[in-house]
Amino acid sequence: MFETELRVAMAAARTAGDEVARLRREGVRYGRKDGYELVSEADIRAAEILHDSLRGAFPDIGWLSEEHKDTAERLDCDRCWIFDPIDGTREYLEGVPEYAVSVGLSVEGEPVLGVVYNPAKDEMYAAISCDPVERDPARPQRNFEALVGRGEHRWDELPPLPGGGRARGVGSVAYRLALLADGTGDAVLTGYGRSEWDVAAGIALCRAAGLRATDVLGAPLRFNKPDTHVRGLLVAEPGLHARLASHFQRLA
Numbered sequence: 343m344f345e346t347e348l349r350v351a352m353a354a355a356r357t358a359g360d361e362v363a364r365l366r367r368e369g370v371r372y373g374r375k376d377g378y379e380l381v382s383e384a385d386i387r388a389a390e391i392l393h394d395s396l397r398g399a400f401p402d403i404g405w406l407s408e409e410h411k412d413t414a415e416r417l418d419c420d421r422c423w424i425f426d427p428i429d430g431t432r433e434y435l436e437g438v439p440e441y442a443v444s445v446g447l448s449v450e451g452e453p454v455l456g457v458v459y460n461p462a463k464d465e466m467y468a469a470i471s472c473d474p475v476e477r478d479p480a481r482p483q484r485n486f487e488a489l490v491g492r493g494e495h496r497w498d499e500l501p502p503l504p505g506g507g508r509a510r511g512v513g514s515v516a517y518r519l520a521l522l523a524d525g526t527g528d529a530v531l532t533g534y535g536r537s538e539w540d541v542a543a544g545i546a547l548c549r550a551a552g553l554r555a556t557d558v559l560g561a562p563l564r565f566n567k568p569d570t571h572v573r574g575l576l577v578a579e580p581g582l583h584a585r586l587a588s589h590f591q592r593l594a
Contacts, residue, residue, distance in 0.1 A: 344455050344470050347400065347447055351457045352468050354395035355443045358388040359461030362428060362443065366462075372435055380431045385409055388427030388443060396423050396445070403447070406566065408539045414568075422448050422566040424542035430514030433492070439463050440492070440513030442520065446542030448565035456546030458520040467520035471550035479580040486528035486582060489518040494532065501533045501558070504589045515575070519544025522577060523551040529578035529586060533558055536572040538565050545577070554580045560587035 365384040372382035389409035404419030430441030439462030447455040454472040485506040495511030512518045545555045558574025
């Protein structure tokens with residue numbers, strides 16, 4: 343199930359990533375949306391490639407993207423592509439190889455497919471997670487490494503971690519989630535609000551790897567909602583997740 347969608351999404355992400363990398367080598371123009379958030383011509387070009395590839399192959403699937411105007415039409419669709427053409431635009435523009443093309447597919451609010459491609463390192467992460475099976479809860483880890491945003495780490499903007507926890511800064515949240523699903527680090531944590539397109543693909547990867555993914559206080563995540571805001575993020579194996587969620591609930 344969803345093998346065709348996964349194959350098309352992987353090919354589209356690689357094509358978009360190749361274009362993003364080319365523009366980075368040759369010089370890329372950029373500006374700010376609403377006077378604040380960084381956006382580059384590579385974001386726009388990658389969004390066009392993904393739109394043409396995915397909507398061309400699956401015209402009946404809904405659409406939610408950071409670089410496209412959102413409409414209520416997607417809310418009538420059981421299935422919805424949720425993607426960010428470049429998650430980590432700041433890292434991309436600075437030449438930090440921690441950004442990614444992120445493509446997720448939700449079905450009735452659940453992330454069932456994820457593709458995260460880092461063109462700077464030619465790293466492709468992809469999985470189908472329509473029937474996720476969580477790992478058996480292990481004894482909560484005393485010592486653990488949480489992958490967090492570079493800015494959160496640099497400016498010490500993280501919620502206090504329980505004893506034995508240490509933080510490691512990594513750029514794109516989609517890339518952090520892909521690394522965690524692949525076995526790097528023990529948790530992904532952010533107290534900052536995110537958008538669905540930042541995390542849908544990475545959450546699918548983590549669920550496929552048996553990890554538990556919620557908002558920062560432990561509430562379930564749903565996708566293709568009218569309000570695309572995600573209230574922070576907490577992802578880890580079930581035992582550690584329970585320990586961290588309990589810790590942050592006490593701080594709230």
